Amino acid sequence: MEKNKTTQYLKYALGEIVLVVIGILIALQINTWNEERIAKLEEQNILANLKSEFQQNKKELAGAIKMNEQCLKTGRYIMGLIGEDPTEIASINTDSILFMGFEYARFTPSENALSDLLQSGRLNLIRKEHLKNLLYQWSRAVKGAEDQFSGLDNKIEEDLVPYLTKNYALKDVDSYGRLGWKSKSRLPIDKTKIFSDIEYENLMDDMLYRLSGYILELNKIDRIFEAIINETGQIPEKKSL
Numbered sequence: 628m629e630k631n632k633t634t635q636y637l638k639y640a641l642g643e644i645v646l647v648v649i650g651i652l653i654a655l656q657i658n659t660w661n662e663e664r665i666a667k668l669e670e671q672n673i674l675a676n677l678k679s680e681f682q683q684n685k686k687e688l689a690g691a692i693k694m695n696e697q698c699l700k701t702g703r704y705i706m707g708l709i710g711e712d713p714t715e716i717a718s719i720n721t722d723s724i725l726f727m728g729f730e731y732a733r734f735t736p737s738e739n740a741l742s743d744l745l746q747s748g749r750l751n752l753i754r755k756e757h758l759k760n761l762l763y764q765w766s767r768a769v770k771g772a773e774d775q776f777s778g779l780d781n782k783i784e785e786d787l788v789p790y791l792t793k794n795y796a797l798k799d800v801d802s803y804g805r806l807g808w809k810s811k812s813r814l815p816i817d818k819t820k821i822f823s824d825i826e827y828e829n830l831m832d833d834m835l836y837r838l839s840g841y842i843l844e845l846n847k848i849d850r851i852f853e854a855i856i857n858e859t860g861q862i863p864e865k866k867s868l
Contacts, residue, residue: 669749669752670752670753670754673740673744673749673752673753674753674859674860675859676740677740677741677744677762677855677859678855678856678859679740680737680738680739680740680741681852681855681856681859682856683737684736684737684852685849685852685853685856687734687736687737688734688736688845688848688849688852689849690732691732691733691734691845692734692842692845692846692849694730694731694732695731695732695838695841695842695845696842697727697730698727698728698729698730698731698732698838699835699838699839699842701724701727701728701730702728702831702834702835702838703835704724705724705725705728705831706828706831706832706835708721708724708822709822709823709827709828709831710822710823710828711822713819713822713823716818716819716822717818717819721818721819721822722796722799722800722802722803722818723803725791725795725800726800726801726803726804727803729783729800731779731783731838731841733776733780734772734776734845734848736769738769741762741765741766750762755858757858758855758858758859761851761854761855761858762855764851765848765851765852765855768844768847768848768851769848771844771847772841772844772845772847772848775837775840775841775844776841778837778840779834779837779838779840779841782830782833782834782837783834786830786833787830787831787834790821790826790827790830791821794820794821794824794827795816795818795821796811796812796814796816796818798811798812799811799812799818
């Protein structure tokens with residue numbers, strides 16, 4: 628009888644252990660499922676933030692590319708005037724043309740969502756490896772574009788503007804900008820002279836080379852934008868965790 632009671636007790640104890648283990652496994656499974664659900668919701672919010680930011684950046688980029696391409700077009704027109712007959716040049720409003728030749732634009736993207744993602748260490752929540760690679764490409768492309776712009780901006784500020792300061796009436800050029808001068812410079816200056824100067828041609832050539840390089844970098848960024856936006860897919864509205 629004692630042996631039967633011990634056997635029954637052992638069976639009962641074993642059954643209790645099995646039930647406890649099953650309960651623990653179920654609890655762990657529920658906890659894992661809940662963590663995966665939270666991670667998925669957080670990933671959706673991350674992707675929604677990234678998509679919104681990159682879509683806005685893409686619009687800003689389109690404006691910068693358009694402005695720089697117009698500046699490049701004007702620069703090419705100026706290069707076409709160099710070496711022309713002074714009488715022909717005197718009949719053209721070179722003041723407004725030179726002003727348009729300085730209307731280049733710097734693209735400064737918003738990186739709040741991406742910076743927050745990188746600084747918080749939540750990049751691993753994004754399961755799409757291709758998207759993560761695109762984000763790294765984006766960072767490198769922005770750095771490359773910034774280097775190109777710095778070279779362009781320095782060339783204009785340190786070489787081209789000082790040259791025109793000595794050889795042209797900048798007041799007349801600035802009359803088309805923020806200053807909006809109502810009268811021309813009263814100092815005598817031959818505005819056609821720069822169009823027969825090899826130094827000006829070389830300065831413009833160098834500037835346009837740098838500007839075209841900057842535009843190439845901006846177009847590279849635009850392609851990365853498109854890929855990132857497509858990779859985020861149809862993202863639902865942000866949800867609470």
